[in-house]
Amino acid sequence: MRSIAALVRRELGVYFVNPMAYIILTALMLIFGVMFYSETNTAAQWSRPFTFSNLLGAIAQLMVFVAPLVTMRLVAEEKNRGTIETLMTAPVTEFQVILAKYLATLIFLLYLLLPTVAHVILAGKYGTVDVTETLTGYLGVYLITASLFAIGLFVSTICGSQITAGVITFVITFMLLLTTVLAPMISDANWWGKQLRAVVEALDPFRYLQDFLRGIIDTRPLVYFLSLIVFFLFLSVRALESRRWR
Amino acid sequence: MIEVRNLTKVYPGAVALDDISFSVAKGEIVGFLGPNGAGKSTTMRILTGFIPPTTGSATVAGFDVVRQSLEVRRRVGYLPENNPLYPEMRVEEYLEFRATLHQLPRSRRAAAVDSALERCSLGDVRERIVGHLSKGYRQRLGLAEAIVHDPELVILDEPTIGLDPIQVRHVREVIRELGRERTVILSTHILSEVEKMCSRVLIINRGRLVASGPLEDIHKFTTTGRTRLDLRGAPSGAREALGKLPGVANVVEVSRGNDRTFFVEPRDGSDVRSEVFRRAVEAKWEVLEMGPERVSLEDAFVELTDRSGPVADALGAAGEKGVGA
Numbered sequence: 088m089r090s091i092a093a094l095v096r097r098e099l100g101v102y103f104v105n106p107m108a109y110i111i112l113t114a115l116m117l118i119f120g121v122m123f124y125s126e127t128n129t130a131a132q133w134s135r136p137f138t139f140s141n142l143l144g145a146i147a148q149l150m151v152f153v154a155p156l157v158t159m160r161l162v163a164e165e166k167n168r169g170t171i172e173t174l175m176t177a178p179v180t181e182f183q184v185i186l187a188k189y190l191a192t193l194i195f196l197l198y199l200l201l202p203t204v205a206h207v208i209l210a211g212k213y214g215t216v217d218v219t220e221t222l223t224g225y226l227g228v229y230l231i232t233a234s235l236f237a238i239g240l241f242v243s244t245i246c247g248s249q250i251t252a253g254v255i256t257f258v259i260t261f262m263l264l265l266t267t268v269l270a271p272m273i274s275d276a277n278w279w280g281k282q283l284r285a286v287v288e289a290l291d292p293f294r295y296l297q298d299f300l301r302g303i304i305d306t307r308p309l310v311y312f313l314s315l316i317v318f319f320l321f322l323s324v325r326a327l328e329s330r331r332w333r
Numbered sequence: 334m335i336e337v338r339n340l341t342k343v344y345p346g347a348v349a350l351d352d353i354s355f356s357v358a359k360g361e362i363v364g365f366l367g368p369n370g371a372g373k374s375t376t377m378r379i380l381t382g383f384i385p386p387t388t389g390s391a392t393v394a395g396f397d398v399v400r401q402s403l404e405v406r407r408r409v410g411y412l413p414e415n416n417p418l419y420p421e422m423r424v425e426e427y428l429e430f431r432a433t434l435h436q437l438p439r440s441r442r443a444a445a446v447d448s449a450l451e452r453c454s455l456g457d458v459r460e461r462i463v464g465h466l467s468k469g470y471r472q473r474l475g476l477a478e479a480i481v482h483d484p485e486l487v488i489l490d491e492p493t494i495g496l497d498p499i500q501v502r503h504v505r506e507v508i509r510e511l512g513r514e515r516t517v518i519l520s521t522h523i524l525s526e527v528e529k530m531c532s533r534v535l536i537i538n539r540g541r542l543v544a545s546g547p548l549e550d551i552h553k554f555t556t557t558g559r560t561r562l563d564l565r566g567a568p569s570g571a572r573e574a575l576g577k578l579p580g581v582a583n584v585v586e587v588s589r590g591n592d593r594t595f596f597v598e599p600r601d602g603s604d605v606r607s608e609v610f611r612r613a614v615e616a617k618w619e620v621l622e623m624g625p626e627r628v629s630l631e632d633a634f635v636e637l638t639d640r641s642g643p644v645a646d647a648l649g650a651a652g653e654k655g656v657g658a
Contacts, residue, residue, distance in 0.1 A: 093433035097422070104421045169417035173478070176381040176413075177434040178406040331385050 090179050091187045098161075098191030108195070111156055116202050118149060123206045139207060139216055140300040143224040146203065147296055150232040151260040157195060158239025159253035161188045162327065163246045181327040185240070185320060192236045196229065220302040227299025230312040231292050235260050237319035244326040266291035334359045334486055334516045335380065340389035342375050342540075349375040351540040352389070357533075359485075362512035364527035365520035367537040373520035374414050376537070377490050380518070381411045394485055407435065410479035414490040416472055420464030424455060424474060427463055428481050435482035449477040453507055469500035476507055480515075487511055489519040493526060505530055559626040560597040560606050565619035567593050574616060578608045596626055 102108040122145055130137035165171040174184065210216050239256040246252035266287050273284040288294065292315075295308035335357040342350040350372045357363050365373050378384045379391055382402035390397065396404040419427060428446045437445055450456050453473040458466060463474065472492065479487050492508060493501045508530055511517055521527060527534050528548065536544040564571065567588070575584045575595055580603050585596040599605040606623065613620050 089436065090434050093430055097419070097430055101419075101421055168419075169413065169415055170419060172378070172383055172413040173411070173417055173431075176383050176406055176409070176411045177431065178403045178436060179434055180403070330383075 090177075091183050091190070094179070094184060094187030095191045095194070098188055099194055101160075102157075102191070102195050107156065108198075111153055112199065112202070115146075115149065115153065115199060119146060119203055119206070123210075127210070137210065137214060139210055139221050140224045142203075142206070143221070143228050144293075144296060144300055146200075147228045147231050147293065148264060150228070150235055151264045152257070153199065154232065154235035154239045154260050155253040155256035157192055158236050158243055158256060159249045160243065161192070161240050162244040162323075163249045163252040166247055167249065175327075181324050185244070185323045185327060189237065189240055189320060189323075192240065193233060196232055196236065200225065200228065217302065220300070223299045223302050223304055226304070227296045227308070230299075230308070231296055234292060234312050234315040234319075235263075237316040237323075241319040241323045241326065244323045263290065263292055267293050334361075335391070335393055335518070337376075337380075337391045338389055340376070340379065340386050340391055342372075342379065342384070343387045348540050350379075350386070353537070353540070353542050354389075355535055355542060355545055357516060357518065359516055360512075360514075361533055362508070362517045362519070362531045364531035364534040365518060365537065366522065366524065366527055366534055367520075367543075368522055371537045372540040373537060374490055375540075377411070377413075377488050377518070377520060380405075381409055381488055382406050407482075408485045410482065410484035410487045412475045412479045412487075412489045412492055414494075416475035418463050418471060418474060418478075420462070422463050423459075424461055424463060424466070425450070425459040427474070428477055431478050432481050437482055445481055445483065449481040452480065452510065453477040454503070469496055469503070472496055472500065472504055473507070476504065480511060484515070486516045486518070489517065491521060492519055493521070493523070556625045556627055558599065558602055560599070560609055560623065561626040562595045562597060562609055562613070562623050563589075563621040564593050564595070564613075565621055566591060568616065568618050571595065571616070571618065574612060575609065578605065578612060580605050580608065592621070 119142070122142055126142055127137055129135070162171070165174060175181075207216055207221055238259055239252070242256045242259070243249075243252040246255065270284055270287045270291060273280055273287060275281040275284050292312070295311050298305045298308055335355075337353060337355050340350055340353045341348070353372075353376065365376065367373050375384075379386050379398060380393060382398050382405050385399045390399075392398065393405045394408050396408070398405050422430065425446060428449055429442060432442045432445050450459055453476050455470065455473055455477055458470055461470075463471065466474065472495075476489070476492065479489065489508065493504050496504060505526070508517060508519065512530070512532075519526075519530070531548060533547050534545065535542060562575075571593065572584050572586045572595065575581060575597055578597075580600050581597055582600040583598040585598070587594045587596070597605055597609055606625075610620075610623065613623075
């Protein structure tokens with residue numbers, strides 16, 4: 088337990104001594120600020136109700152670009168620098184290392200989402216914000232991003248270089264984003280098409296997000312996200328162990 | 334402390350270790366000697382539990398490196414090749430991190446870090462960022478990291494590589510100091526390093542143990558048995574006079590400018606230095622130097638790793654006695 092705490096602290100430390108964390112944070116705040124402005128502006132112009140959930144959905148989509156940046160270095164960098172050797176010859180298990188690295192990204196994710204709360208407060212000051220909807224919305228964004236991070240962590244574990252890990256993670260997360268668009272394009276005229284379309288639809292994490300944004304916590308999306316996370320963490324542990332059976 | 338039995342490691346398409354067996358007793362400083370790619374690092378990685386052997390077994394302090402890996406890792410301090418460190422951390426912070434990973438209780442951590450800093454003379458850089466340190470300091474930090482949790486066994490892979498002579502001297506001092514109360518294995522391809530620090534040496538080449546034994550044995554085989562005699566000027570008939578001495582089989586004369594050097598080869602390995610000395614006094618030769626002819630350790634090493642020649646054979650025989658000592 089103490090080892091995990093030490094590993095988490097180190098991982099988090101790395102984010103904040105590198106410019107990467109500040110670049111991601113700044114970019115995210117800038118883009119989110121612009122979106123917030125345009126959303127409130129359109130709402131005011133057409134005198135339509137302003138819903139914060141739309142913005143949360145947009146943040147979730149931005150995370151497709153953020154996830155590779157956050158996760159690419161996790162294990163690939165250790166391999167590249169050779170520090171994996173000092174790390175894995177200390178009395179820590181692969182499971183502890185993967186869990187610690189993942190926990191660090193989860194904490195870092197809190198930092199990423201924290202500034203957006205300012206916009207919620209701002210919106211609440213000049214209008215009404217549905218608190219439940221916003222809270223479940225944040226939970227949805229958090230879960231979907233956590234799943235993308237788990238995928239990124241796994242890719243980083245199997246890659247030898249950060250750049251490779253980043254690119255591959257981006258391709259995967261971007262394909263997940265595209266499933267929303269891709270699914271309706273698959274012809275369901277025959278049985279095979281129908282099955283394929285069902286699979287692609289089932290994979291779409293952003294479809295599951297919709298429930299959260301409407302203030303609903305359904306068990307299906309919870310199971311989907313949690314199993315995605317557990318599955319990729321398990322694969323990461325196995326991948327890190329793989330040097331033992333290669 | 335260490336028992337290695339028939340260790341073999343096969344990488345896809347390459348045999349890194351081929352049936353190696355040796356043991357190291359508690360408190361020894363053992364030098365692991367061999368050219369690059371001989372299998373030194375592979376052996377060390379197996380001993381530290383980083384990779385498993387293909388076949389064979391190894392135990393450290395009675396624990397199997399594969400099945401009881403965590404127990405082994407708790408007892409071993411390891412400095413890998415190229416000394417990988419986290420450049421973004423501070424020196425003290427890094428040692429504390431390592432001490433925590435090694436499960437040192439919080440009450441003992443600060444003292445352990447202080448002691449490691451002091452032993453490796455890192456006191457004046459404790460607040461510095463690792464990435465900004467010079468190579469010598471980094472190497473010492475690697476050493477400090479390997480000893481911060483007070484391990485029973487310290488494994489150092491090429492601890493002095495890439496350092497300048499002053500830094501090398503300092504690192505060697507630290508290692509010698511370590512060897513007083515701990516078992517140390519270090520690898521190197523520099524012979525003089527083994528000579529200066531180790532009590533025993535294991536010579537490895539192409540994945541095989543070529544020779545192993547105490548350092549004195551190795552020294553024995555760096556002499557050829559011939560006596561070397563340096564004379565000022567070129568006294569006439571010296572070669573013939575030496576050749577006529579009892580017990581002398583052959584004399585080789587080499588000219589060095591105006592001076593002469595003679596290599597006197599005794600019959601049946603006897604010591605002919607006294608006879609040579611008396612003859613020189615009688616003939617009133619001006620003797621500049623006299624002594625046993627030495628092969629440099631480098632030459633002995635090349636011969637050993639080529640697995641041919643008398644040195645390898647003799648050492649191999651001595652090595653049998655050395656194993657398990």
